[in-house]
Amino acid sequence: MKTSEWLKKYDIRLKKGLGQNFLSNSTVSHEIVKKSEIDENDVIIEIGTGNGILTEEIAKKAKKVITFEIDERLKPLLEERFEGSKNVEIHFEDFLNTDLSKFKDIPKLKYIANIPYYISSKILEKIFEESPKFEYAIFMFQKEFGQRLMAKSKKSYSPLSIFVQTYCTVERIMDVSKNNFIPIPKVDSVILKFNPVYKYVEEIDPKDFMKFVHICFSKRRKTIKNNLKEIIPDTEKYLTEVQIDPSSRPEDIPLETYIQLYKKLLGRRGAKKGF
Structure with missing residues (x-):
């Protein structure tokens, strides 16, 4: 039928x-x-x-x-x-x-x-x-x-x-x-x-990573530097170290680069999770 x-x-x-x-x-x-x-x-x-x-x-x-x-x-x-x-x-x-x-x-x-x-x-x-x-x-x-x-x-x-x-x-x-x-x-x-x-979920904590990504996208029309300044005091230096133009918008940054950003931030915090 x-x-x-x-x-x-x-x-x-x-x-x-x-x-x-x-x-x-x-x-x-x-x-x-x-x-x-x-x-x-x-x-x-x-x-x-x-x-x-x-x-x-x-x-x-x-x-x-x-x-x-x-x-x-x-x-x-x-x-x-x-x-x-x-x-x-x-x-x-x-x-x-x-x-x-x-x-x-x-x-x-x-x-x-x-x-x-x-x-x-x-x-x-x-x-x-x-x-x-x-x-x-x-x-x-x-x-x-x-x-x-x-x-x-x-x-x-x-x-x-x-x-x-x-x-x-x-x-x-x-x-x-x-x-x-x-x-x-x-x-x-x-x-x-x-x-x-x-491979990605073995390298990072996915839930904590996504909290970080949401912060990166908190204001789509703003630059990545602007969105991250509340959790990273020396934002421009931090972004430059992973070869990201601080004037980039969140939508211009690929997944792999976000993972690099997240890992670097954890390294600075001594692998401490949470934002």
């Missing part, structure tokens, strides 16, 4: 407050799974089962799908759709409240999801900070949000960009038109692949 038919059968009206824009084109879900290169040994965690259109495609390829859905109104729909599907495990609970350590013994853990915009940042933060090691994560976001995650400099570049790129390299997989969803959202979507990069 089509997405609209499933929803009509169970008299389900989607809630804007839950960010419910359900994928309605099975061709798109098939293409997502194809590009994900799932094999029979993979265990996939899906966040937001929705009407199950993507879950169904993943289950055709993966060893197991562990999927989370917060809206219990969808329970009868999903129970019917996956009746007899032994490799689909549905949890009607909030993924943000889930203890991810229980997945630590899964050898080939991957994430795939169409994430509601209003909790995109929270889900990324939870996975990067709490998840056991995973092979990759493939997520669908609103296009503008995705551009911010991929940005390396200039207008879209932000603490969010740096946060994500501290943990992962980000790769654009495909764009998805808004016409492939019910109800039709106002903007198009993009699918991104996150490949973990553990």
Whole structure:
């Protein structure tokens, strides 16, 4: 059945407050799974089962799908759709409240999801900070949000960009038109692949580093020198030592340089954390 038919059968009206824009084109879900290169040994965690259109495609390829859905109104729909599907495990609970350590013994853990915009940042933060090691994560976001995650400099570049790129390299997989969803959202979507990069999180304390980055971006229109002067008395000398022009703006400084700045500041403080 089509997405609209499933929803009509169970008299389900989607809630804007839950960010419910359900994928309605099975061709798109098939293409997502194809590009994900799932094999029979993979265990996939899906966040937001929705009407199950993507879950169904993943289950055709993966060893197991562990999927989370917060809206219990969808329970009868999903129970019917996956009746007899032994490799689909549905949890009607909030993924943000889930203890991810229980997945630590899964050898080939991957994430795939169409994430509601209003909790995109929270889900990324939870996975990067709490998840056991995973092979990759493939997520669908609103296009503008995705551009911010991929940005390396200039207008879209932000603490969010740096946060994500501290943990992962980000790769654009495909764009998805808004016409492939019910109800039709106002903007198009993009699918991104996150490949973990553990070297940075082994070198620094990510949470403390991000406090530092937020200070650097505290006034975007000001120079990096201006933003750091409250925590570094000899700011200009400090920046010059790591070959940064004190007149640079926060959006002009790449991730690697921010890490150098942070390490140098810790060196000056005797590796003391906190700002």
